[in-house]
Amino acid sequence: MAAQKQRFKLVTDKKFYKRVLSIMLPVALQQAINMGVNMLDTIMLGQFGEVQISASSLANQYYNFFTIFCMGIIGGSSVLAAQYWGAREVEKVRQTFNMALRMALTLASVFAVLTWCFPAQIMGIYTSEAHVVEQGVRYLRITTFVFIIHGTSLVAAQLMRSVGQAQLGLIVSCVSFVVNLIANYAFIFGKFGAPRMEIAGAALGTLLARTSEFLVTFGYILFKDKELGLRIKHLLHMPGEEFFSNYLRLGLPVLVSDGLLGLGGNIVSIILGHMGAAVVAANAICQVIDRLFTVVIQGISNASSIVTGHTLGEGSREKAMQQGYTFYVLSIFFGLIAAVMVLACGPLTIAMYTLNDETILMTEEMMGAYAVIVFFQCIQSVMTKGVLRGGGDTKFLMKADILFMWLVSIQLGGVGGLLLGWPAWLTILALRVDYVIKSVWCISRLKSGKWIHTADGIAEEEPEKVTG
Template sequence: MTFALRARLGAWQERWIEKNPSFYRQVVLVGLPVAFQQAINIGVNLMDTVMVGALGENALSASSLANQYYYLYYILCLGISGGACVLSAQYCGAGNKAMVRQVWRLSMYIAGGSAILFAVVTGTLPHAIMGVYTTQPEMIELGSQYLRVTAWIFFFHGTSLIMVNLLRTVGVLYLGLIVSSLSFFTNIFFNYVFIFGKFGAPRLGIAGAAVGTLISRGLEFAITFGYLLGVQKYIAFRPKDFAGKLDPAMMRSFLTTGMPPIISDGMYTVGDNILSVILGHMGAAVVSGQAITLATMRFCTAFLMGLSNASSVMIGQAVGRGEQAAVQRQSRTFFLLSVVGGLAGGVLIELASPFVVGLYDLSPEAMDATMQMMHAMSLLMVFQAAQSVMSKGVLRGGGDTRFLMAADLIFMWGLNIPLGYLAGLHWGWAPFWVFICLKLDTICKTFLCLWRMVCSHWIRDVNQTI
């Protein structure tokens, strides 16, 4: 190797690879609990699909479509926590605890209000909601049974989910893992009891899965807010902090930096639900295949969720401390880690797909559709990983939320939806190619986010607005 080449390689490593061991220790400390928590949450969903799948293909498809609707609220909560966590992490990095409490209060207002709205709509219009996703009467009726119980879950799940994520920005790293672990066993036990009518309980079928989820989410809520109000000392958030005047400077920061993730994730999830509508009109076999594929993908790539969360928290805190050089170098390292993780995840999905499909009692048509989607997902995984870590982690943690909102909306509504509609309902393409069309935004956003990161115009310090 020539001297010039060695010098060039050394310069590249200096810009792209963080050499401080404490950085990687922090990635593990922040990311590993999230990864395990995500694996547990997906394990719960996977067990739900396996148990409900025992009731038949229509029940599996109906619960999948009903959960797509619930996923709307779930992603909205991730958007709320995503925007709030940017502010919370940066204020925490600057040592401004009063502003952290302000952010948490506003987040609970938004979460509680949206939960009440979703609960009212879900409880009063379950058949209309299911009618959007499918025209098959049996699936509409089964899904409506599920949604009637789901209406009671929104408040417990949304507020506890957001608060666990906010607590992580101030160093409470393992609460989410503990809560999810207890929820996992609680959910499986009560699913078994109420789906199949065990230990003298009524046999509720598909609605029993929702009852099990309701009980487990109630437990999550009790533990999370018990810890927040009775144990957590650093921020000293108390019941009186739920009320009071909101700081104008924090509100300005939230509107400019925290609101775009809510709009972005909300509208993106509406688009994602439209994609589910497209698949729902392709038949129960395709819907079942999508449900199994997405559950497998999320389980096999749980560590990427941890990496994304770690990057958001760590980048946000570094921006709050004013460490610009470290922010640039660490952001590039996170990108490289996401590519490696995506490649590993794709291989894992490809190897696991025959075993996973074998867990279900599927028709030959549904089995073929599922395997096609599994193959498509394994090919797309590196792009899924890179754009997720960059958009939901690095760039969002740096405060570049308005740019990300524009990218999400343009690619979902301008590319995925029209192309997926044509491929699935007009051109009659195979599930493999339809799934590729529905995920094309992951490829585009990977290159766009990489360009944005290298251009270095994405760092927005919210403390400068105070």
């Protein structure tokens, strides 16, 4: 049936906003804590100059590549988990967890082996500066042991949001923050009788923090949680054929899409890495402040995906459409706030680092570019990672991610930054121009109503015609 063009007013039901807040706030607080940890890491290593900041930043870009694959697993699985939870198909939700954890374990094992065997080659992809590579290898050697424990605990904790338990991720992040802060201070600077390890101390702090996350996450899910009731016995059985069919249809495109986005993000880091250590250091500082002020929009993105999935699981298409328009307006509002906050707090953040004059000027220029980027980042994030993904429109989103990042942003930024000698601020704008294009294209998709695709076995009501 062809989608009918409909007009919707914004949601006015207070219960809807309370539900959104119950998901958004724990996620936003969790992300704020994670960004706070990253900021502390960068500030602490910043006492040793641009080389160690650059090395840890580039090493973490490789690790971020892994986490983006994990987020692809989470995103694809969350589409099914949220819809099945809305339909009260608890056993199918357990099968979703089972599948996601198996995939995360396999992925983590591959990354761990590659990191242990080829750390110098991995760093060499991001930079040609030998002293940065040397420091990065020190970091990667220790974080080899992080992949399996963090990959599985990240997937498990994030999927719990799909069943209405967003607080678990917040609790886990609080524990991780305390452990990471103490361990970093002790091992980076050699306090409390610990050896002074500098960048290797930051890696060790990360390992200890991720271990605490693993223990808290699976301790709660497997032994305390009653609502989902996931136990070890449920993880020993392979999901059924019907589940695989649904996952391939709705979940696999998300994994492919996020994987290609992660690879594209690494290409962005490679381009910036070959523009010099000062550019990498400036971008690392800008990314911290950017992420710190987009935590709320990440919360809204998660909330919009989960609420949309639950609503469609209940069989209400028109309600999901109305909620989608509401989330769109919220994304514009919070995008503007984030842009203003980046401009206002950027100078204060830069003052916290020990940098030379060239890097300070470059960072100030890039901070202005990030203020523009963050506005469109908010809109496209709520649409691509939120509403449309929750609606199961994963194949469309895969095309959007592949086309605009790979055929526009990377090409334009690579030519400008590496061949034409553009300044860093203009290069980063070019590398993120896909955010602008996706913001416009996804709004058109939302209005069309063609983004709604439910899992097999979930009844869907016919939309009512809207007149006037």
